Amino acid sequence: MRRRGVLLAAPVLLVAGLLGGCAPSASEPSAPDPVDVAADGYVYGAAPVTLARTRANMTCLLPVNQLYSQAQLSGPDSRTVVAPNVDTLYSIAWLDLRAGPVLLSHPDMGERYFGFQFLDIYTNVFANVGTRETGAAAGARLIVPPGFSGPPPPGVAVIESPTWDAWMIGRTLVESDADLPAAREVQQRYEMRVVGPPVSDAPPPLPPTDCGNNPAPQALAASGPEFFDELSAVLASNPPPPADRPLLDRIAALGVTPGGTPSAGELAAVTALESGMTLGESRIEAATQTGGAGWRTLPDAGRYGVDYLQRAVVARIGLGANVPEESAYSVTRTDADGEPLRGDRGYRLHFPAGGLPPVDPRGFWSVTLYGPDMFFVPNALQRYAIGDRTPGLVRNPDGSLDLWIGAAEPGAGRSNWLPAPAGEFVLMLRSYLPTAPSWTPPDPEPRPEG
Known part of the structure; x- marks a missing residue:
């Protein structure tokens, strides 16, 4: 090459x-x-x-150009990257393409959602490999540094990185606690390795x-x-x-x-x-x-152009956010009246019949709760998100769905409860493979029983 x-x-x-x-x-x-x-x-x-x-x-623990697969879902101890999800197992790799092209491969994924997201050092998303973009069949991709040319291995597509340093975030959906071992097994079959010689005229590496x-x-x-x-x-x-x-x-x-x-x-x-x-x-x-009362969406996540302020905001509240067609994010720190969300007040999130987050059948949605610093807050139930795979969710007789969010257990019981700290908190609703990326969630309402 x-x-x-x-x-x-x-x-x-x-x-x-x-x-x-x-x-x-x-x-x-x-x-x-x-x-x-x-x-x-x-x-x-x-x-x-x-x-x-x-x-x-992270590279103090994870060498560059090596794939690390997380064996457990994220929790309160996950404090390296803001706003982690608890829906997927993460696979992480930090690429230094001065060492040469990197080959990523994955097995047939069947019906399980998965995705490998690639970000340049400026946090722009330059590629996605996975359920939406490339399909479930087993495949491989060659990630090459800026300006490289040359024949890839047979049957391997090429992804050119805009920058010499890049971040790959892999996500493997976990359907339930019982599904965790199966998700781990398929995750362990992901492979990544450097396949080309080092580049002699590359720019200097990042400082040690x-x-x-x-x-x-x-x-x-x-x-x-x-x-x-x-x-x-x-x-x-x-x-x-x-x-x-x-x-x-x-x-x-x-x-x-x-x-x-x-x-x-x-x-x-x-x-x-x-x-x-x-x-x-x-x-x-x-x-x-800013953004007024209620939810704020991130319609330009992953593609910032020269909107450096939007890029900085997303890095602050959701570093690693993907492009809208892969995952739509809505974030709120306030209720419908513009008042800060507080767990000692308690809220209802009401989805009318037929009004759940619109996602492709291969995708999923969840509502995740963070402290003001965008990390998880420990709770006795050890539940940090609630969504379409939460076991035991109870629908109302008319088909609508109420999620109860607050520090105190709601009168309706724990099935639809997302515990919150007594003080302020932040909600993020994720829709993976959204069919309407501009859809906005209903505003949190003060809990009817007080």
């Missing part, structure tokens, strides 16, 4: 007058505010730095991990200007798409360049980066919280 070409890194273009100098004349455009530029850079970098930190933490001391993916702003050093490392290791160049040209004036160390730059630039982080963080937080 040989490379077709090398992507160019973003050029370093200084913005005249950005950090001082003569004032522009009346005929010249005013220089951009350095703090605003830094804020844009922080929003831009939030998703790739979050993913790079997640990779650093500092196991035990890696910064938390959920605490970007705590790192101060060093955050931009991390972003610069990502840019050097994974040249971004050409569409990002206008923004990258602007932040280059603050020293944020491929392989740079902007935190060690001129005082004025570092000060702007510090202030810009605060402003950028406020923009992400505001965008995360």
